[in-house]
Amino acid sequence: MSQRRWFLQTSLYLGASWPLWLRSSLSSVSAPVKVKKKGEMIYRQLGRTGFYVSEISLGSSPLPEWGLFREIIDRGVNYIDSSHTYQGGNAERMIGRLCREVGRDKIYVATKFHLRPADTVSSIIRTVEGSLRRLQSDYIDVLMIHGVNHPAELTDERVLEALARLKKAGKYRYQGFSCHQNHLEVMAAAIEGNLYDVIQIGYNVYDLKKGEKPIRTYPEYLGTSGLKPLFRRAASQGIGLVAMKALKVGGRRQDLSQFQTKSSSIYQAMLKWVLANPYISTVVTEMLTYQQMEEDLAVVGEHLSRAERKNLYRLVAQTSHLTCRMCGTCQKVCPQSIPLPTILRYLYYFEIQQKYSLAKEAYARLKPALKECLSCRQCEENCPYQLPVQDLFQSAQKILA
Ligand code: SF4
Ligand code: SF4
Structure with a gap:
């Protein structure tokens, strides 16, 4: 049976059972994602990949225990x-077993490879081949660059050459990248270049650009996001959008x-707020307990x-200066x-998400290249959100070192 045919044979197109609010929001925009319903799940089209992906998707850092993993699927x-x-x-091994x-x-x-300074075309290909071995699969549905923070990484010659060779060998179907920071610049470049089929981006109620409008009511607060117009442009080009970091305030802990x-x-x-954006196809969450899955x-x-x-609105207003x-x-x-x-992301992993080893290991990889702080405080004077x-x-240096 062809890829996904099992689903297409049984799924329903968006019908009268769909909530009116979403039907009206989807019909009022130029290129929203298409949706289908099967059983209790709703699936949204992931841009030009044509994949219909569940509104809620599963992150694997970490994965839940096996029984719960199967239940979620x-x-x-x-x-x-x-x-x-x-x-x-x-x-990846557990996903392969699944x-x-x-x-x-x-x-x-969807799985990812990092682009590090010492990487070569061959080392990137070796990394992806390692993923395929662990996944026990001939192909990856969406192969992503992990954590693109600067537009130049999207057109890095090593990446493009490695992707070209892997694609020619049939090792993956669509290419994408994840982005943790510098979202506006990276997304704008990705839309301009149109080389990537899927963008996975941190998007949550805190993703607001301060100063464009006074913050008085919640809808105005929402209106200040700098990403929304970019989402529309990406979708109009068939780029699929995956949201992550939706539960920004420290997961559920x-x-x-x-x-x-x-x-x-x-x-x-928070999840509903992200999914209310008609250009987002799915939101990645961690579900580590049955209660979290139900939630x-x-x-x-x-x-x-x-x-x-x-x-x-209350939450954002009260915690904005800390986020x-x-x-x-x-x-x-x-x-x-x-x-x-x-570094602040790693601190967040440690203090809020309690991913102690992951945070320390990631910081250890970064530390040799860190230059000494000059205590000039330019960083906080220029932070648009007045973070200290x-x-x-300094806390991160003490905690993560
Ligand atoms: S900008 Fe901030 S982190 Fe950078 S040197 Fe100045 S005080 Fe240190
Ligand atoms: S600390 Fe402030 S300036 Fe730095 S990335 Fe976070 S929000 Fe932006």
Whole structure:
């Protein structure tokens, strides 16, 4: 049976059962993603790949235990995001086992390779071949560059040559990249170059560009995002958009009970907010417990209520000054070019997500190239969100070293 035919044979096109709010929002924009429904899951088209991916997809850093992993897939999740580094390669091994059990054509696998200074065309190809071995697969559905922070990485000759050879050998179907910082610049370049089929980008209620409009009401707050017009342009070119980092405030490990509504958690509201964007095809989340799975899957096809919007607004207003948006401004103005957003991300992994080893290992790789801080405080004077950047950097040095 051809790729995904099993699904196309049984799925339904968007029909009267679809929430009115989403039908109207989808019909009011120029090139929204197409959607289908099967069982309890809703699938959105991932740009020109033509893949119909579940609204909620599964991150694999880390993956849940095996029984829960199978349950999540049985509940309709069909897109898994991975990388050669996740769980030391074990995430890809587990995905490989899953594909063997449920059928390779039932799952869309996205995995990534890093581009590091010492990399060559051959080393990139070796990394991807390692992923294929662990996945026990002949191909990757979406092969991504991991963590593009600068537009130049998109046209790096080593990457383009490696991708060309791998594509010719049938090792992957579509190419993409993930982006953790400097989102606006990287996305604009990707749209201009149109070389990549999928963009995986950090997108959440904090992804707001300060200063364009006064922050008085929640809808105005939403209107200040600098990414929304880029999403529209990307979608009009058939570039698929995958959202990540939707639960920006530390995954589910912080006590945010003051922002709950009676019927939903703040995390559900955050996911709904991301999925309310009609250009996003799927949002990657970690589901490590049955309770988290139920929490995330419950948002499929659900509308963000007025009460939830209000709570999101309160949350953003109260925690904005503590939350790095990964805009990259501090690194650009730092006379020592210290990769502050990356370091703050690792601090976030450690302090909030409690991914202790991952954070320390990632920082250890970065440390040899770090220049000494001059204490000029240019970073925090220029942070558009008034974060205490230098203090956070010093904390990171103490905690992660
Ligand atoms: S205070 Fe340190 S980290 Fe901040 S801009 Fe100056 S040199 Fe860079
Ligand atoms: S600390 Fe501020 S300037 Fe630096 S990336 Fe985060 S939000 Fe941007």
